[in-house]
Amino acid sequence: MSPDATPDPFVEPMAFGQRMQILRQRRGMSRPVLAGLVGMSPSWVKQIETGQIQVPKLPMILRIAELLRVRDLSDLTGDQTMPVDLFIGPGHECLPAVRDAINAFPFTADREAPPTAHLQARLARAWDARHEAPNHREVVGKLLPDLIRDAQLTVHQADSAADRRAAQAALSEVYSLAQFFVAYQPDSSLLWRVAERGMVAAQDSEDPHAIGVAAWLTAQAHRDSGPSHFEAADAVNLQTLNYLEPLLPDAPDEVLAIAGALQFEAGYTAARRGETATAWGWWDKAKKVSKRLPADYFHPVTSFGRAIMGAHAVTVAVELHAGPESVRQAARADRTTIPSRPRRARHRIEEARGYQLDGQADVALATLDKAHEAAPETIRYNGYARRIILEETEAKSPERRRRAAELAVKVGLLTA
Template identity: 65%
Template sequence: MPHEPTPDPHSDPPLHPALLTGPPHPRLAEVRQALDSLNPGHEAPPAAHLTARLTRAWTVRHASPDHREVVGALLPGLIRDAQASALQARTAATRRTAQSLLAEAYFLAQFFCAYQPDAPLVWRVAERGMTAAQDSEDPHAIGLAAWLTTQAHRDSAHYEAADAVTHETLRYLTPLLPDATKDVRAVAGALTVEAGLTAARRGETGTAWHHWDQARLLAETLPRTYFHPVTSFSRAVIAAHAVTVAVELHAGGESVRQSARAESETIPSRPRHRIEQARAYHLDAQPDVALATLAQAHATAPDTVRYNGYARRIILEEAEAKSPSRRRRASDLAARLGLVS
């Protein structure tokens, strides 16, 4: 993993750690124990069986209102079985397949562990995921590892490291794209979006929109009904990414315009994109609409809002608003999320 440079003093500061860190999930200790047990000591299941379970876990993560609970219940067994598969592989081909599945289990674990009070565990999982992906020699796994690592660096204001991971991986993936699968093209598109978001965080407007436009071109190579099972990258979701680019550039009016365009698209993980829309409305001085949007997201997927630092920041800020009615709505939502007693 690239070194972690000093944060750029000209960029916006990251979220305060108290906002980035949500409450510990009841299943965190069990997941951590599985991650710390590197020699499961049991016979590995067939690769096809493990693949099917991982596919189900990703589906649950996008669709279930209490996805952290469901994923947290699935993860310990997935991690132990994937580790057993990697340890027991006997040929080069089966070893590469096992490493790819192990990387995917670590990616799922990284999503679960994110924004919980154990930052070293998140980085440990990210490093293991990257190592397993590289050992698998699978472009899809390598791209996903880079996608997740880039986000972790950017959330920590390590923008140079985020750029290094993103651009080095894109240089590796780009020559493969003409003959690549849909999933590999989608991961390259998702990584290109990340390059744009890092540029936007730095205030580099032209660069940010250039990367978004390049991602749009990659999305157009995908079938209209296709959605990447991990990143959700697709033709439809590219509009939602435009909202986030505009928000990161602090362009309030543009972010709301992009939000209106994105609303017409049918995409998975809608609650996550509702949070980006709420950020747009809040940035555009429309706090009542922002709160209403977060309430919609909470009604659909409480776990998504509870562990999202941007959502918590808006809610806690509006819980101290001068408007009594807005203050009541925000305080009620904060109480439902467990942010206040």
């Protein structure tokens, strides 16, 4: 290796501080930014990275791992004896079949493709099944392989330009469903392949709703890749919103909903940056859009609607690391019911993050229990939930340690 090359923290043995510095730099995060997010000084971060002070205790290591989006805790600590995936959940048993369907493409076929209307009906049933199921990855994972193959075939066999555009819109939404399944599983390249194919199919369809959904998911993929990708997330968001803007005065509910969802995503990214006024400004815009929708409207892909705005407010406050505000928003959000088990579980996890920020660790654990009741697969694949649970297994309170350990067993972090 060249002496000027950046060492790989996953290959060569090196100290915790060196690993932390490399991972921080790869995320495009400065020392002052990381220091502010963990509540320490830039000099403390420098002393950790240069080995001048001891490795921090587990709660701080877990906070650093969360902020640096470390996939496996051993990548940060160097201890390979107890690997713990934080932001990547376990590989689902349906993943190989879904991957095979995505990787294949039907250039020829000995059967007739299903009509686009048939695909759309199956998609609607698949989204309904996902929202109703506690084991939503299992349900979706079994449906996806045939959906992917049939949607690809329908595009391939389209007879006219109009038929092909309609088939591309359906294929794009199939890829959207696939992205929900693939997310947080141990195949990041597959996730990006799905996101890119979904965007290409949406653009070919010329369908505003399909384009908006694909952009919404692509922006999330960029943002979850770390601070150095926030600009890319914003670019996708804002370009798509500019495209949709002229259509909104007379837009159907589904296009209004995707516009509102994109506005919230812009606020989400701003909150990740720590831009308080910008984050809440985008949330306000999304709130206004939600009021143009029927009171009971619920978008099947983004979950956007009036009922979700309280949960979105909790997320903004949590991402801004505003503990008391997170708790206040959580209390308000609990007045509404989110008509989706996985989305309800996700909201409970965001509430738990807020309670922990506010120093209410016992309430945070109780809230994660509620998330597990709503949808065990959601919490099993959620890095924030996993971090809170692991952190509380080291709590000073014996009772809290016991509760955290029991929850860790439930979600598969520890064995019984």
